[in-house]
Amino acid sequence: MPRLRHLPLRLQPDAARVVIRPFHVAVEPRGLNPSQRGRARRIVDSVLAMDARSCLAELGLVYQDFGDRHRDITEIFERRYRQMAAELDMPMALHAPCRALIGAYFCHEYSYAAAALMNPSIVPHPNQSGLAEGTMRFVLSLRAVGEGHISSVEFREGVVDADGNFELLPLPLVAMAVEGQVEQDVAMLMRERRTALSGTVLFPVTAAQRNGLEDLRLVRFVEDDGQVIYYGTYTAYSGTAIASELLTTADFNMLSLRPLDGDAARNKGMALFPRRIDGRYAMIGRQDGESLYFLQSDDLLRWDGGDWFAGPLHPWELVQIGNCGSPIELDEGWLLLTHGVGPVRKYAIGAMLLAKDDPRKVLGRSAVPILSPADDDREGYVPNVVYTCGAMALGRRLFLPYGIADSMVGFCWLDIDDLLAELV
Template identity: 50%
Template sequence: MSHTVFINRQALYLRPDPTRVVVRSFKPATEPRDLNPTDKTRANHILERILALPEEVAAGLLAEVLENFQGRHRNLLETFEARAKEMENALFNHPDVSPVQRQLVGAYFLHEYSFEASALFNPSIVAHPDQSGAPEGGRRFIISLRAVGEGHVSSLTFRAGSIAPDGVVTIDPTARLAAIPRVRSWTTGPDGDAVEVVFKAEEDLSERVIFPITPAQSNGIEDARFVEFKENGKSLYYATYTAYNGKAIRSELLETSDFMSFRLSPMRGAATYNKGMALFPRKINGRYAMIARQDNENLYLIYSDDLRRWEGGTPILGPQYPWEFVQIGNCGSPIEMKEGWLLLTHGVGAVRKYTIGAVLLDKDDPSRVLARSHEPLVRPDPSEREGYVPNVVYTCGAMRFNDQIILPYAVSDTFSNFATIKILKLLEMMKAV
């Protein structure tokens, strides 16, 4: 069956924009707050030079900084003050520091970071918790995206949009500004650090950037697979993602109800030391369920009574067709339909070409594979082969809307696009197992 029969690419490109920047802590040498106040390091020297400035010179320099950067960020003076507060230990021996000097100190220990300068990819999509403003007969949605900037550090960013009744997708305009959240709480436990972060109400959804916070995430929050989880008539949004510290990976869990405040916490258990975990959107037979990749050869079904502990599992799917001989993995949380659970998969074939396929799992017993696609649903077309990683199409989650699957997908680890898939045609092309 021709792909044009049921796959409709929308040419709605989300490309990285290097002009969008956030301000982050700048840490020359060792962070001053970690030092003995009597130590003399580069950071201490910078601090002493700033505090040695006459008050009028410091005021003029602060005004110059504000004029230069004010239009690029919200509430810069507040941001400078917050950074100075983080350095209280370093400022302890300087009790007569004026407000101007404190704000200038904060400015010198910050820097701009272009968080999506290199890539904007691996999207995931869920229904928006606020459906006001949705087109009649349509739906509002939120997509998450993996943004990559300097040093190949990955963060999490968002966009909102709408689906019309006919399946046409539109994306809301992207805000020019961007911001990282305030850390509301930080808890250190035996399994690692858990943090709660919150954005300001005036910050548009597309302004919100969740940058790595804990040591386990220091080099990236990667490939968030969002799902709207329903239990007892209520919805919460969870995302499993890969935390990367430059050497090791592990799966962690994000949760939110409003996409304004978020909790990020480690998961534990043998199954969490791999990538690509995806949570089912509801409990199955009273237990949480997850699709996971543990050995690159098979996809596993795992049950747990504890949302944060995942052990073992049963292999349910392995490479079968040439386009997935090298590797198979999931492409987001399973989608519930009357026919069963639709699980999108990725396969890696010759010359490391990534494509997207599909599997149908039994609704009551997802370990039973009912059908699977013998050909890819989406493969890189000629305009989608070039990028940071050539010959790759990939997604971290799709959404059902009426008789279609709305599929945001990444192109060559560089930018993202959308496709729609007719469910009936998709089921017709899948082979029974």
């Protein structure tokens, strides 16, 4: 087992991190008598019946309770009012306090990371300016879980250097949920440039994502012409069904969330290679739920078929194996972090080295895990699990963030040469 340098930092769940989200109330058709009117119209009618002084007083209490907990809360209430006005066919010419108060009644505060933080992924930051040689700025994604076991994606920014020093940028005082538009199951989301990426939260926005965006696997993808774009595969969970989807962004300001099509996209845990192979997009998938497959496609949004190339082999992974993020290109080949499930459903992390010209050829794999639950990193929401959705190479060292017991996130370094020497 290669030697790991564990870092003391642990990212923990934090119930104090909150965002404003829509509070959904069923909307009944117009024309019903007062006894038949639903809650939404009753709330609106009650606010409209207030005199101006009462409306201002009630809105003042709202601002007193929540104004310093959220950025641009008046704009949030206005956007929510406009949504409800469209649903309820309300007039748009109401005075501003009345609009804001109606919007507030149809919002709620959500603690997006109260239950757990887990399954991180990491990529180089789009902005590498102003850094010392050997230092890299990065973007870290995290799966955050709140009330109702709803999964969202939050981001952190930080810097690492060649000596192994590591620092996360401070979180802003308030978090922001990304707003956007949804058309034909495609979500186009815009992060406000005046807010930091750290503290930005992506929530489910389509029916297919209703119960969560799970296990984002980010990759910095370089096209054949040198263009850089960031992709991220993730699992959309509706509450009854799963599907693979794709995040696309050039700079983490404008993001699109699109469903993937094809028989291979009906499974969890797809990870995109960081460049084309033989002119085609390439993925690692797991069509049978227990083994690894190599997939190629000319269409980034459609994935079919796939070639089996590795299944459970060693005792620590006999139940199933899967990828732990996008392959990392080395001179020696593609370094693929894997997870394995063993006795008593213990999740551990290992690795494989795949041939660069044909990733279906396994040149070496971990006979024992490189990271396994033990002692202080086995207790949590789901015990006996360590898991990652991606690591980052810096020179000949690997910076590895990892989830602990589906509850919190730890960090470690390992030497790539030591790791390759252990692959048999």
